[in-house]
Amino acid sequence: MARDTRDRILLAAKELAEENSSVQGVTVSLESVAQRAGLTKPGLMYYFPSKEALMVGLVEHAAQHWDQLLRDCTGSTPDALTPCERYRAYVTVATTAEVSRADYWIFSDALYKPTLTAAWRPHLGPWFATDGAPPAATALLTTARFCADGAWMSEATGVFPAADLGAVRSHALALVDQAAAATKDAP
Known part of the structure; x- marks a missing residue:
């Protein structure tokens, strides 16, 4: 109850x-x-x-939701995946999930309050880890994530949403593929 x-x-x-x-x-x-x-x-x-406790709860709830979407997408936990597999899941989820203005507000409000920022870290931090990836792959993965971040934020706010979100997803996933190739080629 x-x-x-x-x-x-x-x-x-x-x-x-x-x-x-x-x-x-x-x-x-x-x-x-x-x-x-x-x-x-x-x-x-x-x-x-308190209002702060409510806001932290709201952010934690949202972060847990994103973590669950990523786990559902991969069928796994982030620690069992390679960085490229984790980022592939994030790009896929961020460009296909139902998002709203409230999702954007919950995420962006953390910018102004360190306690809210901290609530995201335990849930999404493991998905964004690039430990062991060479610098070239890390840069490509970060670029793919920024592309996916921009896509979901644009969709959530309705400000300049993508005309073809599928094409955006394909290009971001191509960056993940390039990161995987860079990882294989690294010494």
Whole structure:
């Protein structure tokens, strides 16, 4: 029951972020989330005692979701994969997953709050590790990730989305293939 209530709260916060059309950006309060989740503010505060705790929970929930999408894509954990396999999965997921304005807000809000940035690291950090890859391969993998990052952010915000996301994915995956070749050719 506690997990269901916690998830209901996080879903309510994400829904509010998705609905917010203010030019000032997204405003999510403990009161508005509690109301949306069908709880009292003290009821919500049992799970998230502060706005910061709610935001960290929201980021962790999003990061866990991305981690699960990547695990579903690969059928594996990141530590069992090569860097190229991990980046191939990320490019694929980032260019095919359903994303929204709220997803972008949750990700970008971390820029301004170190505690939110830290919440992403344990879940996505292992997917972006390039340990053992030669510098040329690391540069290609990073470029492929930046391409995928831009694609999902553009899709989530609706600002200049790709006319052909499949072609973007193909080009980013070609960079991963080049990184794999560079890894094989490395001494």
